[in-house]
Amino acid sequence: ASTWSNVPAGPPDPILGVTEAFKADKDPRKINLGVGAYRDGDGKPYVLNSVKKAEDLLRASNPDKEYLPITGLPELTKSATQLAYGVDSVPFKTKSIATTQSISGTGALRIGGAFFARFYPHSKAIYLPVPSWGNHTPIFRDSGLEVRGYRYFDKKTVGLDFEGLKEDLKNAPEQSIVLLHACAHNPTGVDPTPAQWKEISDIVKERKLFPFFDMAYQGFASGSTDRDALAVRLFVSEGHQIALAQSFAKNMGLYGERAGAFSLTAADPDEKARVESQLKIVIRPMYSNPPLHGARIANAILSNPGLYGEWEAEVKGMAERIISMRERLYNELTHTHKTPGEWGHIKSQIGMFSFTGLTSPQTKALAERAHIYMTADGRISMAGLNGKNIDYFAESVSGAVK
Numbered sequence: 144a145s146t147w148s149n150v151p152a153g154p155p156d157p158i159l160g161v162t163e164a165f166k167a168d169k170d171p172r173k174i175n176l177g178v179g180a181y182r183d184g185d186g187k188p189y190v191l192n193s194v195k196k197a198e199d200l201l202r203a204s205n206p207d208k209e210y211l212p213i214t215g216l217p218e219l220t221k222s223a224t225q226l227a228y229g230v231d232s233v234p235f236k237t238k239s240i241a242t243t244q245s246i247s248g249t250g251a252l253r254i255g256g257a258f259f260a261r262f263y264p265h266s267k268a269i270y271l272p273v274p275s276w277g278n279h280t281p282i283f284r285d286s287g288l289e290v291r292g293y294r295y296f297d298k299k300t301v302g303l304d305f306e307g308l309k310e311d312l313k314n315a316p317e318q319s320i321v322l323l324h325a326c327a328h329n330p331t332g333v334d335p336t337p338a339q340w341k342e343i344s345d346i347v348k349e350r351k352l353f354p355f356f357d358m359a360y361q362g363f364a365s366g367s368t369d370r371d372a373l374a375v376r377l378f379v380s381e382g383h384q385i386a387l388a389q390s391f392a393k394n395m396g397l398y399g400e401r402a403g404a405f406s407l408t409a410a411d412p413d414e415k416a417r418v419e420s421q422l423k424i425v426i427r428p429m430y431s432n433p434p435l436h437g438a439r440i441a442n443a444i445l446s447n448p449g450l451y452g453e454w455e456a457e458v459k460g461m462a463e464r465i466i467s468m469r470e471r472l473y474n475e476l477t478h479t480h481k482t483p484g485e486w487g488h489i490k491s492q493i494g495m496f497s498f499t500g501l502t503s504p505q506t507k508a509l510a511e512r513a514h515i516y517m518t519a520d521g522r523i524s525m526a527g528l529n530g531k532n533i534d535y536f537a538e539s540v541s542g543a544v545k
């Protein structure tokens with residue numbers, strides 16, 4: 144018998160499974176709203192012009208393919224922290240942010256999880272919002288942390304369960320770790336308001352919780368990278384030490400290039416150096432050093448004022464196209480098709496995703512009858528909608544609900 148005859152088949156990934164079903168469907172009307180990648184107005188993957196120009200510059204400089212240091216491209220780790228924390232933040236100004244390049248946002252979370260498992264001096268429990276991005280639980284569990292949940296989403300209002308959130312954070316044991324989506328919460332598209340963030344910051348302080356931010360969508364929520372960094376910057380200015388996972392997958396469209404960063408704010412440059420030395424020891428046996436090309440692209444954009452300006456405009460353009468799709472979907476559902484129910488959340492939700500409130504049987508019916516694919520929790524990627532398919536989508540949803 145084979146050595147692996149006892150290995151059971153694992154379940155398919157719930158999100159990638161949607162893409163497979165979509166690919167197998169031959170109907171020309173088919174729509175894939177499962178995957179979290181931006182699509183342009185023609186439904187096509189979009190390579191940003193700023194990225195193409197950065198690649199042209201790189202090619203012209205004829206770079207080598209040597210290994211990066213363990214913590215990645217030094218210029219990128221600096222520009223990434225500047226983008227997130229802002230030039231005026233105290234830890235940035237005092238050079239006290241321990242940072243490493245990471246294999247996109249997932250890798251940043253994984254390095255963070257491993258570092259907490261090894262060095263966090265208190266309870267190794269991390270609280271995730273319910274629901275959260277599906278990969279958070281396995282990432283932190285595999286890192287050796289104990290995963291727990293705090294209430295986040297209220298199915299009845301299709302909005303934030305702020306009372307539940309506050310109660311659960313207040314009841315969490317002191318010094319637990321709490322994962323916060325910095326902006327554009329995935330999968331719900333529901334973010335706290337600035338005033339609610341302040342209250343969350345107060346509770347985190349009072350309970351001595353450790354805030355771990357996942358910022359996979361900086362710029363994607365509002366169209367402004369500064370505005371989307373509000374929660375991170377508020378916590379830092381309120382005196383919290385934070386952990387931060389950053390990704391350039393969405394805001395630069397660098398998905399497969401795997402460019403990101405993980406950082407921890409430290410008390411001073413000496414502590415920062417000690418923390419970075421241990422980050423290296425965590426990373427070296429995992430993958431030795433990070434990939435080069437995406438890091439060079441991201442750094443070229445962040446460090447060249449011309450490219451930076453163009454990139455900012457493109458991020459804004461992506462966010463605005465999504466916002467316009469929200470408006471249009473809301474109007475079609477409520478006015479054109481008189482769809483039963485309240486659909487205001489489609490407009491108020493933020494970022495790439497919308498939690499439609501469609502039930503699992505409705506999503507199944509949409510796939511079978513209308514060739515429209517989404518995750519069973521009713522989450523749709525707004526970026527998959529465009530001028531050509533949105534009428535058909537609204538009509539089909541309306542039919543599924545009636």
Ligand code: PLP
Nearest residue numbers: 179247248249276329359390392
């Ligand atoms: N965090 C959240 C909330 C996400 O939605 C994603 C991607 O969908 C990620 C992290 C990580 O993405 P990546 O590893 O492609 O940067």
